[in-house]
Amino acid sequence: MSSGYLLLPFVYKNYNQPNFNLYVELLGKTNPTNGNSYLDIAPAVQVILNSKTRIDLGYRFHATGTMEERYLKNMYLARVEFNFFNVLK
DSSP states (O other): EEEEEEOSSSSSSOOTEEEEEEEEEEEEEEEEOOOEEEEEEEEEEEEEEEEOOOOOOOOEEHHHHHHHHOSSSEEEEEEEEOOOTTTOO
């Protein structure tokens, strides 16, 4: 589950405007074998350029749970995503 908040721009004039967002994700998992589970919280800042390029910087940390055999409990996030619209017609 995720939720975000648009910081800038206050008013959109066109889709080429960059925008700046704050968002948080709740990420969880349950192991069906033993019933252990966890819940992580991942707040991040996000910049979207020309409505096609998304850049995220954040941190994911363990909030609660009983799953101790995890590989990573806390981690940094850096993501760049490019979206290609109307490629296939």
